Amino acid sequence: xxxxxxxxxxxxxxxxxxxxxxxxxxxxxxxxxxxxxxxxxxxxxxxxxxxxxxxxxxxxxxxxxxxxxxxxxxxxxxxxxxxxxxxxxxxxxxxxxxxxxxxxxxxxxxxxxxxxxxxxxxxxxxxxxxxxxxxxxxxxxxxxxxxxxxxxxxxxxxxxxxxxxxxxxxxxxxxxxxxxxxxxxxxxxxxxxxxxxxxxxxxxxxxxxxxxxxxxxxxxxxxxxxxxxxxxxxxxxxxxxxxxxxxxxxxxxxx
Amino acid sequence: xxxxxxxxxxxxxxxxxxxxxxxxxxxxxxxxxxxxxxxxxxxxxxxxxxxxxxxxxxxxxxxxxxxxxxxxxxxxxxxxxxxxxxxxxxxxxxxxxxxxxxxxxxxxxxxxxxxxxxxxxxxxxxxxxxxxxxxxxxxxxxxxxxxxxxxxxxxxxxxxxxxxxxxxxxxxxxxxxxxxxxxxxxxxxxxxxxxxxxxxxxxxxxxxxxxxxxxxxxxxxxxxxxxx
Numbered sequence: 003x004x005x006x007x008x009x010x011x012x013x014x015x016x017x018x019x020x021x022x023x024x025x026x027x028x029x030x031x032x033x034x035x036x037x038x039x040x041x042x043x044x045x046x047x048x049x050x051x052x053x054x055x056x057x058x059x060x061x062x063x064x065x066x067x068x069x070x071x072x073x074x075x076x077x078x079x080x081x082x083x084x085x086x087x088x089x090x091x092x093x094x095x096x097x098x099x100x101x102x103x104x105x106x107x108x109x110x111x112x113x114x115x116x117x118x119x120x121x122x123x124x125x126x127x128x129x130x131x132x133x134x135x136x137x138x139x140x141x142x143x144x145x146x147x148x149x150x151x152x153x154x155x156x157x158x159x160x161x162x163x164x165x166x167x168x169x170x171x172x173x174x175x176x177x178x179x180x181x182x183x184x185x186x187x188x189x190x191x192x193x194x195x196x197x198x199x200x201x202x203x204x205x206x207x208x209x210x211x212x213x214x215x216x217x218x219x220x221x222x223x224x225x226x227x228x229x230x231x232x233x234x235x236x237x238x239x240x241x242x243x244x245x246x247x248x249x250x251x252x253x254x255x256x257x
Numbered sequence: 258x259x260x261x262x263x264x265x266x267x268x269x270x271x272x273x274x275x276x277x278x279x280x281x282x283x284x285x286x287x288x289x290x291x292x293x294x295x296x297x298x299x300x301x302x303x304x305x306x307x308x309x310x311x312x313x314x315x316x317x318x319x320x321x322x323x324x325x326x327x328x329x330x331x332x333x334x335x336x337x338x339x340x341x342x343x344x345x346x347x348x349x350x351x352x353x354x355x356x357x358x359x360x361x362x363x364x365x366x367x368x369x370x371x372x373x374x375x376x377x378x379x380x381x382x383x384x385x386x387x388x389x390x391x392x393x394x395x396x397x398x399x400x401x402x403x404x405x406x407x408x409x410x411x412x413x414x415x416x417x418x419x420x421x422x423x424x425x426x427x428x429x430x431x432x433x434x435x436x437x438x439x440x441x442x443x444x445x446x447x448x449x450x451x452x453x454x455x456x457x458x459x460x461x462x463x464x465x466x467x468x469x470x471x472x473x474x475x476x477x478x479x480x481x482x483x484x485x
Contacts, residue, residue, distance in 0.1 A: 108430040130433070148478060150436060150439070169440055210464070210467055248450075
């Protein structure tokens with residue numbers, strides 16, 4: 003019996019050893035990857051009118067509000083040659099990756115995460131990569147991708163909003179403030195705007211592919227040119243909205 | 258004679274207007290007084306120098322007076338010639354008077370005259386083309402020339418930035434190069450589509466707007482990537 007038991011346990015032990023070795027190898031690899039990347043995290047005091055400006059080259063940018071009166075900047079830096087030198091002047095935090103790394107060649111991706119007070123003005127851009135901004139209620143939200151990357155603006159209530167890319171989708175979920183200006187532009191991607199049903203704005207929307215869907219916001223006062231361009235007021239037209247898409251759809255949705 | 262009286266007489270002496278009696282008294286004082294004799298010598302040197310170099314120094318230039326004198330001489334000469342011609346042929350004609358008139362204009366007058374001539378010729382040309390030459394002269398439609406001009410101007414700028422991008426492109430990572438090329442293709446496609454639409458319908462506002470914006474986007478993409 004005992005010899006049979008002994009004979010039966012050998013393969014189990016071998017399997018355990020193999021799994022253990024595999025786990026160790028995976029852990030080691032992960033550790034190596036973590037070591038290759040640099041982590042950066044720093045907090046900055048924030049006043050009443052906080053403004054963050056971020057100029058990235060390649061990588062994602064995430065901006066979200068939190069209930070602290072300070073800014074937290076975190077970054078995952080792919081290359082050890084890359085420099086990130088944030089500068090704070092009064093209530094403005096500026097990160098200029100482009101300027102800080104001029105002449106250094108390819109510095110890989112740098113992924114940023116910014117946690118800011120909800121009333122912060124946000125001006126972020128990258129040559130390549132996605133941008134997400136959430137829960138901001140301020141004067142400005144600008145998200146600019148020079149080439150390709152999705153832009154997602156969630157729960158935004160700002161007086162001026164700009165979202166622009168070449169390839170990639172743009173999603174806006176928020177409110178249009180009275181007297182505000184809102185500009186959304188993509189060359190190849192879908193633009194979706196989700197706003198409350200009682201929103202009032204003057205709209206200029208153009209898409210040569212005729213994929214403009216105003217849905218609940220359409221009214222007979224709109225002037226159209228072959229369905230490629232719509233110009234008209236929704237409500238009393240208190241804010242100004244411009245949407246341009248070269249080869250994708252423009253869709254308005256009611257919250 | 259004291260020194261004061263002596264120095265007053267020195268001027269008369271040098272000018273040669275002194276009486277014999279005064280000259281004698283003065284010479285007597287000068288032999289006794291070295292100061293007064295020094296004054297006499299200095300004054301005599303100055304007067305001699307001036308007499309020797311009379312007419313050699315330049316008078317303060319007065320161009321206006323000079324030109325006035327020259328003009329007077331020329332006008333007097335012309336007047337004599339015209340008077341002689343009138344005597345010979347009786348009453349002068351309007352043409353001969355006009356031709357013989359002295360047309361001398363100041364610089365502002367000349368500029369104003371030139372401007373007036375240019376204005377008149379331009380107006381005459383425009384009116385002439387509109388009135389008589391409308392059918393013969395093929396006029397390019399404004400919108401077409403505007404679009405072409407705009408495309409041409411942008412193309413110049415685009416070429417410049419494109420060269421800068423090409424210079425730096427080798428430094429980029431393969432992923433960045435692919436990204437740039439892919440995005441440039443998308444924008445070029447948008448430009449080409451807008452141009453095609455405009456060729457089909459030159460009055461199309463939407464196509465014109467799209468062309469403008471796509472050219473702007475192309476320029477912006479090039480500028481952004483030229484820094485990398």
